[in-house]
Structure formats: C-alpha cells, structure tokens
Amino acid sequence: MAEIGYLALLFALLVTLYSIIAYILGIKNDNKRLLASARGGVLSLAVLTTVASGSLVYLLLTSDFSVEYVAHYTSSYLPPVYKAAAFWAGNAGSLLLWLWVLAVIAAIVAYSRPKRGQEEEMLPYVSMILMIVALFFTYLVNFVANPFEPAAKYYADGYGLNPLLQNPGMIIHPTTLYIGYVGFTVPYAYAMTALILRKTGDAWIKVTRRWTLFAWLFLSIGIIYGAQWAYVELGWGGYWAWDPVENASLLPWLTGTAFLHSVMIQERKGMLKVWNIMLILVTFLLTIFGTFLTRSGILQSVHAFGDSNLGTYFLVFMGALLAVSLFLALDRLPLLRDQNQFESVLSKESSFLLNNLLLVGSAFAVFFGTMYPLISEAVTGDKVSVQAPFFNTVNVPIGIVLVALIGVCPLIAWKRATLRNLVVNFLVPFIATVIFAVAAYLYGIRHLAALVSYTVSAFVVFTIILEVYHGVRVRRKMTGEGLLTAFGRLFTRNRRRYGGYLVHLAVVMMVVGITGSSVYKVEGTASLDKGESMQVGDYTLTFDEGLKATIEPHKAVIYTDLVVSKGDQALGRLRTAKEAHHNAESLITEVGVKGGLREDLFVILAGFSERDYRAVLEGRPSQDPVTFKVFVNPLVAWFWLGEYVLILGTLFAMWPGRRLKAPVTAGGMKR
C-alpha cells in the first residue's frame, strides 16, 4: 500500500506539472482542447491525492510500521479514530492533507459551471494559479517530507501519538483550520487573475464571495476548536494563551474579516480596489506564514512540529509569491485607481473603513508582538518573550472599539449621515444601553473592563434588535404580511445582511464569554488529605476516596473522583487525572470539567507525592496530601455557543438566495 501512495504522489507531481504547462500553452494559443486536458489534470491531481491519502489512512489503521511515518506517530494500541487522526500529526501527513484539500478545491473550481463572460475567461488562469500553489506542496510531499518513506529500522510497535493530540478536538481542529487556510487560495487566485487579465472590476469579488465566506467559516471553526482543545487538554484553566502558533491562525482570520467587509465597498462604490487586492494577498500569505511558523521552529510553541528545514522552503515560496503578486499589482496600478468619492466623512462606508483599520491594526499588533522576540534578539541581543500581558494590553482596547463599531455600523446611513438621522437612529439603543450599564453596575459589575465590555456588547444587541424591528415594520407596511411571515421573509430575502447580523451576535456572545471567564475567574489551590474538602467560589470539593490507578498497556492513569456540591445541591462526582504515557516525558493532565451556561467548574489534579504515585500503581492506598487546582470560569460556555451561532450565521449568509427571473423584454425574449 505504501508503494501505491508513493506512486500516487509521484504521478501527482507529474500531472501538476503537465496541467500547468497545458494551461499556459492553452491560454497562449487559445487552444480549447489543451485547456480541457489541463482541466483533466486538475481532476487527476484530486484523484491521485485522494488515493495517496487513502493509502496513508490504510497504513495508519493497519499499523504498518514498515513506514516511518506510521511508526513515528502511531502504535498498535491506539484507538482507530486516533490512528486515522495521526494523518496530520506530523509534518509529512499534514502537508499531504493540505495538498489533498487544495487539489479537491481546485477540481471543484475547475469543474464549476461559470457564468458566461468574465468568469468563464478567468477560470483557466485561476486553475493554473491553484495548480502552481499545488506544485509547491506536491514537491514537498515527494522530496522533502514524504509520508510513505520506508522505516529506517525495524519497529515491533510504533512510538505512538503524542498524548496531547489524543483528543476529539484534534480531529476537528487541524482539518477545519487547513480547509480554512487552503480556502483562501481561491479568492487569491481570482484576484491575481483579475490583475493578469486587467479585469479589475468587481467580477472577481462576486465570484469569490462564497469561497471567501467558506474559508473564513472553516478558519473560524478551526481556531475555536483549537481553543476548546487547549481548554480541556493543556490543563491550565484557559483556552487562549497568545502562543505564536495560535497567533498565526488568528492573523489571516483578522485580515480575512477585514477583506469580507471591504469588498462590500468595492461592490457598492467600485472603490478600494488596490486595498482589496492587498488584503487578499496578505491574507493568503498569512495562511502560508502560519504553516511556516509551525514548521520552522523559529519560535517556541506548544503547537509547533519542531525544527525542520521545511521553514526555508516556505520562506522562499512566500517570498516568490509576494514578489510576483506585488509586481502584478504595481504593474496594473493605473487600472486599480478608482474614482474615489465619498459624500461625507460620516457615513456607513467610512465606518467600514474604520473597521478595516482596526482589524488590520490588530493583525499588525499580533504579528509584531509574535515576531518581536526575533527582532529584539537581532537588534539588542536580548532574548525576550511576548505573551498575554502585551497582547491583552494592545488588543483589548482595539477589540472593544471594534465591537462598538459592530453596533454603530448598521445605524449609520449609507452615503451621508446627518446629525438628525444619527440622533433618530441612535437615541433608542443609546438610552437602552445607558439603562443596561446602570443596571449592570447596580447588579455588581464594578470591574471597569467588564462593565465597558458588557455595555458595548449590550449596545450591539440593541442595535441588531432595532434593525430587525425596523425591517419587519417596513416590510409589513409595504406588503401587508403577518408578523412571523414578515420576520421570516426579512431574513430569507436578505440572507447576506441578516446572516451578517447573526455572525455579529455570535461575536457578542464570544465577547461575553471571554470577558466573564477572564475577569471573574475564581481559582483556588489546596493540598487535601483523604476526607478533606476545599471551597472555591460556591463549590465544595471533597477528596474522599484517595488516589486510584488504572494500568493499561500503553499508559497508567492516576485519578480521583471528587465529590462536588454547590451550596446544598449535590452535583455528583468529578474525575480528574494524570496520565503517564510511555512516549511522554512528563505526566499529562486530564482535567475535570462540570459545565453550564453560567460557569464551568474546572478541576486539575495538580500534584501528588512520588510515594503515592508508586503506591497506587502497586494497588496500595494513597496516604499523602494531594494538590488540586480549581477554577470557576464564568460564562465560558458562551464562547463555545457563539461558535455555533457563527456557523449558523455564515451558512445563512452563504446559502443561495431566491433567484429573480430575468425580466422579459417587449419582444418576449429573456435577456
């Protein structure tokens, strides 16, 4: 089977090369047959990478340790689901996953039914660019990190999967993240095609709207599932540590979000053409940058694949892409100059620009902070770390203004906002927000950052409600529809707009979750003897059974089931554990989480004596005190719930709307 995978990758390289050459010659000579053949090459790449991926999954599931990758990342005892997930556990497999996703997307694009005109003309160029990107990854999986390399020595059993990766989150997080990363290649390819063809209007933006949303959605899911994995698996009580690799995934999300908003200005007013080209270029490069950061080992990270020479390849690839893309943009600059005209400084358009400034500013701050250890070492020789204290100081104020802007934007008129319509539009939400702020203060929210964050969030919710209310009222007045019909049709006839509002609501839910779990987190640490209890917040935890152990062939689990109660209410038992894996130097924490909408009780088995460790493994009772670290994380569930609303909103916005029938001309001909 390894041979099949090996050959599939080799043929993949050949068909990719062939397809690129066929596209170039086909475009040059306007040879339709050659272009069709090149398109066949794209499909072949998708088939071959599917065969290679299938081979790798088969090898992993059957524990074929004659293959180095299988031996390095799995072992015979691993559950099948994690054997399959080991596909992307290492460099070679994750690059194959990237290539596979790219090949499938390229085939979907190549075989999509274009509307006549510009879109049809663009397609061969777009496919060619996608294949050029694919060529880079095909080269890597063939010659630099081939997952089908035979094992260098005999393995009776594999080394096994990193225990931290043995979590359901690691099945969803990398795949969705990669689909998001790769998805941005499509709008990038269309943007470059628009430059090559000198068709710098908004055709490329209209064609790629759904692809951009698709990529953005998957990137969002990937980031949030990564946070969920960190929450339950890294065992430190939080979900976002501003780690370099986490930051690398946030960067294209920030610029991608800016792009999603700024294209609306180009669609409406034909402006910001250069800006949009630059934004999608930067977003695409940042997806590659994330991969470079994970694989180069230039920065320390809990997520990194470790040092490898792959970083150099990515650096060269990024440099080449940047050079070619910038050359194209500069060469076509006169075509990108638009008739920039704004009726007023104060308008919805300008609020979109401010949104872009803040998103890109935040992305720059994250990028600068992430890279600063390297800059500092190069300039001063000082090794420094840049962690949460810096990122929170810089990004929290930007984030709060951004959220406020989510509320302001829908209420400002397009073209020109006057003082009168500002007062009319803002009066109700402003009064409601002031009442909310006072009520929140009286309720006991006195922490300034929390009060500001919740007030701003409430403002956004009020504006969304007001927008929906106005929409329903106008609709009922114009059409005479009933309340529910008007409400339903308001959403379904304006999917993009109201899908966007749902996403904004999701962002607010996440902000509520982040604020609650950051500001009002309660924690406690205690060393308990058997029978003793500890109190954290309203919770009482009793260590009544001592430590226990289960021993499996591949790991030993030391655990205890604490009795949990809240006030007079018994909440049952909560297990927290430490696992000793043969392939991990230190013990792995398995946290206990009892969650609800209001708060999570998060328990870590922080430490126990060496004597007890040996005793429980030998079946004897533990005797020494055991240390527990307990967090009460308020509202954290709202962060996860926000994710589902975000998915719902994005899908709603992407879903094809009702198509209008083409108007019939006097002669009865459809135009």
Place this chain on the structure above:
Amino acid sequence: MSNRNVQRLLLALGVLLALLIVTLPAYAASMELRKEVESNLICQCGCTMVVVDCQCEWAENARVDIAGKLDQGMSVKEVIASYVDIYGTKVLAAPPKSGFHWTVWVTPFLSLAAGGGLLYLLLKRWVKSYNRDRYRKKDGTGDSLRPEDRVRYEKKIEEELKKYF
C-alpha cells in the same frame, strides 16, 4: 451551658471574627500580588506558558519562592527583578518598558494612529472630490446623467426593491 461558657464562646468567636476581618483582606491582597507576579513571569521548563498557568515542577517551586519573597516584604517589582537577575529578560512575559523594548509597546498604537490619520485625510480628499464634481454638474460644466443611464439605474433600483421585498 453556663453563662460563663457562653461568654467565653462568644469571646472566642469575636476574636476569631476580628482575626478573619484583619487577615482575610491581607490574604486576598497577598494572593492578588502573587498572581500579578506569576502572570508576568514565563515558566522556564520550556512550555512557554506563564507561571500562573503552568503545572510543572519549575512553576510549582517558583510559586513557593514568589510567595516567600512577597511574605518577606519584597514588592512585586522587586520579586520580578530578582527573577530577571537570574534568568535575564527572557523570563518576563512581556518585554520591559525600557530602551529599545519601548518599540513593541508603542508601534501598534502609533501605526493605528498613523493609519487613522491617513484614513481621515483620504476621506477628506474623497469628499472634496465628490463635492467638486457635484458643483461642476450643477454649473452644467460637468457630465450630467445620460437618459439611457437614468433608465438603467431606475430599472436596477426597481429590481433591488423586488429582491428586497
């Protein structure tokens, strides 16, 4: 229980309460200080996490050491400085606000301010360009909307309205 015993019990409870009132805020404050120090130091086990979040042995020892130093009367700054003396600036969770390291703190805000200024200037220019064209059209010196364009735009508005409702 005799009155005397009740008095003794009440006295004991009073003393306990007084002790709690005196010591609890101090304890809470000391916990806050510890957390502040731990949040500003990076664990040196290689995990790249801040001390307050890490569960490794190095972090556990550091927590005990930090608590001890604070109990001895050292300030937060002094405790942090004592770690910088041993491990260098790499032990800090964020670069110090001194010398070249100021760049990391001010660059994001300066960039935003510069971006905001540039945006404002561009907007002013675009508004000016719009107004200039509008006045030209009023004077009759500029291009007015052609009749076929007007029909096209009206049709488009009609279609948009249909789509909306």
